[in-house]
Amino acid sequence: MLTVSGARVAFGRVAALDGVDLEAATGEVVAILGPSGCGKSTLLRAVAGLQPLDGGEVRWDGEDLAGLPVHRRDFGLMFQEHALFSHRDVAANVAFGLRMQKIDASARRRRVAEVLALVGLAGFEPRQIATLSGGEAQRVALARSLAPEPRLLMLDEPLGSLDRPRRDELTEELRTLLRRLGVTVLHVTHDHDEAFAVADRVAVMQSGRIARIGSPADIWHDPRSEAVARFLGHANVVTVGNDGAVPWGRLSAPTGSAVLRADAFTRLDELPSSTGDAVTGNVADVRFRGDHYELILRTVPGNFALLARDPGAATVGETLSYSIDTTKLAPLEG
Amino acid sequence: MTAPVRIVRGAAAALPAVAVVAFMVLFFAWPIAGVIARGFGGTSPAGLLGEVLGSGSHRSVIWFTAWQAAVSTAATVAVALPAAAAMARLRFRGQRLMRALATVPFVLPTVVVAAAFEGVFARFGLAGGDGVNLRHTVWAILAAHVFFNYAVVLRTVGAHWANLDARVEDQARVFGASRIAVFRRVVLPRLAPSVAAASAIVYLFSFTSFGVVLILGGPARATIETEIYRYAVVRLDLETAAALAVVQLAAVIALVAVSNALERRRATVEPASSPAAAPRRRGPGLIANLTVMALILGLPLAVLVERSFAAGRSGGYTIRNYTAMAERVSLLPDTALAALGNSLAFAFPAAALALLVGGAAALVVLRSDSRGALLGRAFDIGLTLPLGVSAVTIGLGFLLVLDRPPIDIRTSVIVVPIAHALVGIPFVVRTLVPMLRTVNPRAREAAAVLGAPPRRVRREVDLRVAARGVAVGAGFAFAVSLGEFGATSFIPRRPETLTAPLALFRLLGTPGEALRGQAMALAVALMALTAVAVFVMDLWGDTRRGAF
Numbered sequence: 003m004l005t006v007s008g009a010r011v012a013f014g015r016v017a018a019l020d021g022v023d024l025e026a027a028t029g030e031v032v033a034i035l036g037p038s039g040c041g042k043s044t045l046l047r048a049v050a051g052l053q054p055l056d057g058g059e060v061r062w063d064g065e066d067l068a069g070l071p072v073h074r075r076d077f078g079l080m081f082q083e084h085a086l087f088s089h090r091d092v093a094a095n096v097a098f099g100l101r102m103q104k105i106d107a108s109a110r111r112r113r114v115a116e117v118l119a120l121v122g123l124a125g126f127e128p129r130q131i132a133t134l135s136g137g138e139a140q141r142v143a144l145a146r147s148l149a150p151e152p153r154l155l156m157l158d159e160p161l162g163s164l165d166r167p168r169r170d171e172l173t174e175e176l177r178t179l180l181r182r183l184g185v186t187v188l189h190v191t192h193d194h195d196e197a198f199a200v201a202d203r204v205a206v207m208q209s210g211r212i213a214r215i216g217s218p219a220d221i222w223h224d225p226r227s228e229a230v231a232r233f234l235g236h237a238n239v240v241t242v243g244n245d246g247a248v249p250w251g252r253l254s255a256p257t258g259s260a261v262l263r264a265d266a267f268t269r270l271d272e273l274p275s276s277t278g279d280a281v282t283g284n285v286a287d288v289r290f291r292g293d294h295y296e297l298i299l300r301t302v303p304g305n306f307a308l309l310a311r312d313p314g315a316a317t318v319g320e321t322l323s324y325s326i327d328t329t330k331l332a333p334l335e336g
Numbered sequence: 337m338t339a340p341v342r343i344v345r346g347a348a349a350a351l352p353a354v355a356v357v358a359f360m361v362l363f364f365a366w367p368i369a370g371v372i373a374r375g376f377g378g379t380s381p382a383g384l385l386g387e388v389l390g391s392g393s394h395r396s397v398i399w400f401t402a403w404q405a406a407v408s409t410a411a412t413v414a415v416a417l418p419a420a421a422a423m424a425r426l427r428f429r430g431q432r433l434m435r436a437l438a439t440v441p442f443v444l445p446t447v448v449v450a451a452a453f454e455g456v457f458a459r460f461g462l463a464g465g466d467g468v469n470l471r472h473t474v475w476a477i478l479a480a481h482v483f484f485n486y487a488v489v490l491r492t493v494g495a496h497w498a499n500l501d502a503r504v505e506d507q508a509r510v511f512g513a514s515r516i517a518v519f520r521r522v523v524l525p526r527l528a529p530s531v532a533a534a535s536a537i538v539y540l541f542s543f544t545s546f547g548v549v550l551i552l553g554g555p556a557r558a559t560i561e562t563e564i565y566r567y568a569v570v571r572l573d574l575e576t577a578a579a580l581a582v583v584q585l586a587a588v589i590a591l592v593a594v595s596n597a598l599e600r601r602r603a604t605v606e607p608a609s610s611p612a613a614a615p616r617r618r619g620p621g622l623i624a625n626l627t628v629m630a631l632i633l634g635l636p637l638a639v640l641v642e643r644s645f646a647a648g649r650s651g652g653y654t655i656r657n658y659t660a661m662a663e664r665v666s667l668l669p670d671t672a673l674a675a676l677g678n679s680l681a682f683a684f685p686a687a688a689l690a691l692l693v694g695g696a697a698a699l700v701v702l703r704s705d706s707r708g709a710l711l712g713r714a715f716d717i718g719l720t721l722p723l724g725v726s727a728v729t730i731g732l733g734f735l736l737v738l739d740r741p742p743i744d745i746r747t748s749v750i751v752v753p754i755a756h757a758l759v760g761i762p763f764v765v766r767t768l769v770p771m772l773r774t775v776n777p778r779a780r781e782a783a784a785v786l787g788a789p790p791r792r793v794r795r796e797v798d799l800r801v802a803a804r805g806v807a808v809g810a811g812f813a814f815a816v817s818l819g820e821f822g823a824t825s826f827i828p829r830r831p832e833t834l835t836a837p838l839a840l841f842r843l844l845g846t847p848g849e850a851l852r853g854q855a856m857a858l859a860v861a862l863m864a865l866t867a868v869a870v871f872v873m874d875l876w877g878d879t880r881r882g883a884f
Contacts, residue, residue, distance in 0.1 A: 052781050072784040073792075079785040085778035089800045098796070102787030150786060 367733025445819025
């Protein structure tokens, strides 16, 4: 079990890690989600031992890792740009960690073949790194990290360099694979879809801190802070006054700011005055989003972004009313 | 981990640094210190130096040294820049071979280059008599310097140019810039750092050029370098020689500092990824370039080969010049063939030693990259200094200090490979460091995470990448040793220390058709050996990076 407590790393005056607390139970997949520059890569490097801590500690099963150099931590780290050894073939890349463990050649060959099969690259042993496609290189890097069976596997934007379809496909594969192996994983990404798809728990990181941690559903339904809500893509933040007073009327919701999910809105056929758990506004934009539409509704207090399965007759400029499902409203802290 | 273990580890890690420092202190700093001590010596401090600087004849030598280097540099850049463009922006068959061939002159022994130009002057009647005389003129020196340094500009600027994103030029063309405007406003400004860096190196080489000036300039045209030699070896006036060497040293340190600063600037502007190759039109430009290249680089060597088979005044061709190499000549302590054998025998240990010390030094430079930048720079200068600090100064230093404790080896044979290694080390460092810098730091970290301890990381990652650099560096060090003339000319003359360049110098300097023919034959043999060493290594190693 990995325990990070109060981890601090400063680059000059900038705190890349500003008191990070994080736990990952054995076999758990924890995604670290955050915008670029939030310190998520630094966190991985600190856990790996590549980046010395300026404060706090990293423990594994209770043992402080401060004195343990990188190469003796028995952790795996897959770099964002893969960092494959370009002067070796695929087999030698994957076998590297096994060689460091002094595993004999025949066992090594078996294990390499096994791991390559696992990532869907059976028979790729003699290929040169330069001849690999982005997706293949990504799998080789994953196989290289998996081969020595690290007690903790860290993946830094493992799917970052791929185009969308490959990315979605590999996210699924990765999820299945990590579950099957039962390995403890820290998975860094800036994409919440990827984090939700892969992880048991998601830690949202902002400015060197863990702003929110929980299961994907927890985090999505209850982001707690506006910053986290906005990073996840929630666009509707409302301020509820005493007795549910909102600028367009009343809402059966507790006092304070809250986030309204895009699927909280249901279109009403008639146009009542904007009272109760309903809102009326002008359609400012209709955005095609593939399997749904995003409707931007301009109202007195501001714009709402709402999810529409079928925009129906909605045209820009039209006045529409929507009821609001207040169970899809999450109060924010602070 | 306990403290003693850490200390032992630290000491082990510091071992290469300690070895490099010990070698450089003993065989470089100590002799140079000897030169400086003697240069400032005499009755009143700085008296000797003041005397040298005050003398009109010495002042004119210093002035000549400076301006001939400047003109040599300008001429080299002017001639080699179009060729660099062709190499960078055109793709044609045999390009790799061309680049390798163009590099040959740079690694040729200076005495061979001098012999080739003497051959050209003799062949085309430019050596006095009724017609034009180019022998012992500044023209001869300039021509040889262009010939010699052509590859420096071609490779340094060419490599940079090839790395410049050609799409930027296309973009400028789209905006309506003419070809000339594109070159002036888009290419040249981006190219400037490498042109400056190459110019600084060429200036340094021309400033400290020895063999070429000594032979082609003759007694009429002296630079500081040849004056040091004449005072020390011919007139046996070590005081004046040392004082001149101090002047030379001061100039060289300044030049090396400038060169390193420019080099660093060049390194920082180099784009990380090389853009897609953009093959351009071939045609008259390419043909003109190849013609110039063939004329400047090929002609002297072709004439040298032709002269080596010439049968003297009677005309016709013969292999007599070559067979004569096995015979004793009264002015040499041994046969020319034996000298060639000696040179080969010295080149192996010298190259090995240069590789060992240079390799360790490269690692140290690299490690100091990430740590104290100041230490790294000091090391960088310390190691490139011998590249600039002329071989003659080193030879003089050996002459002055290596004949008494702590190291009394001046009369021993081992002094030759040590001197040669010293001259070769900077070439090794300068080949290896750029290559090692291309190693992705993430790859090192990946290896560490996969369980490789630091020493293993160096072996498994750095050394693998540098393997080609090692080959190229070894080739250079070998060639440098084969052709080393400046330092070797200070080593006491005995049959077993007679190297091919020394023999060649003596043969060239003595009148007589037969000796001249034999000199040409020896030069061809030496050229062939050097060319093979470097050429093989160059084709093997990928040297698109690295200046030389």
